Amino acid sequence: MPMDSNDKKPSVGKSKNLLNSIEFAISGIKTAYKDERNMRIHMFCAVLVIILGLVLDLDRFEWLWIGLCIFLMLIMEIINTIFENVVNMVTNHHFHPLGKKVKDVAAAAVLITAIFSVFVGALIFLPKIYQIMIH
Numbered sequence: 001m002p003m004d005s006n007d008k009k010p011s012v013g014k015s016k017n018l019l020n021s022i023e024f025a026i027s028g029i030k031t032a033y034k035d036e037r038n039m040r041i042h043m044f045c046a047v048l049v050i051i052l053g054l055v056l057d058l059d060r061f062e063w064l065w066i067g068l069c070i071f072l073m074l075i076m077e078i079i080n081t082i083f084e085n086v087v088n089m090v091t092n093h094h095f096h097p098l099g100k101k102v103k104d105v106a107a108a109a110v111l112i113t114a115i116f117s118v119f120v121g122a123l124i125f126l127p128k129i130y131q132i133m134i135h
């Protein structure tokens with residue numbers, strides 16, 4: 001195990017207050033954006049979908065579905081990133097069958113969410129685009 005309790009690393013404790021916790025959470029969002037290419041792709045797609053939604057004038061119910069998909073995608077990518085990093089930390093980048101299992105299953109959660117999001121997006125956007133094209 002790479003985690004040696006005797007090595008000279010800074011010790012960590014509990015965050016002192018709510019503001020500290022929010023600060024760490026924002027730092028986590030920045031890290032996910034900076035380090036994860038897929039996270040940047042998801043955020044870029046989310047911006048495109050929001051622009052398309054504004055152009056096609058979605059109603060409240062449609063925005064709820066689109067919002068759900070955007071947040072599910074971002075949350076799944078964050079959870080996937082957590083598992084990737086934990087596996088890398090525990091295995092120190094060496095092959096381990098359980099490491100493979102954890103990473104593959106975490107990636108499956110992202111893929112399933114992406115399929116669901118594409119399905120919802122198609123259901124909402126395609127009829128509107130079709131209407132514009134035939135008029």
Ligand SMILES: Nc1ncnc2c1ncn2[C@@H]1O[C@H](COP(=O)(O)OP(=O)(O)OP(=O)(O)O)[C@@H](O)[C@H]1O
Pocket residue numbers: 036037038080084087088091093094095096097099100101103104107
């Ligand atoms: N320590 C490990 N032990 C066993 N298999 C691993 C290990 N690390 C990675 N793998 C295998 O390689 C695949 C790719 O790993 P990687 O860490 O690049 O994740 P990724 O899904 O490609 O990352 P990202 O989502 O950032 O593109 C994993 O899905 C897994 O099958």
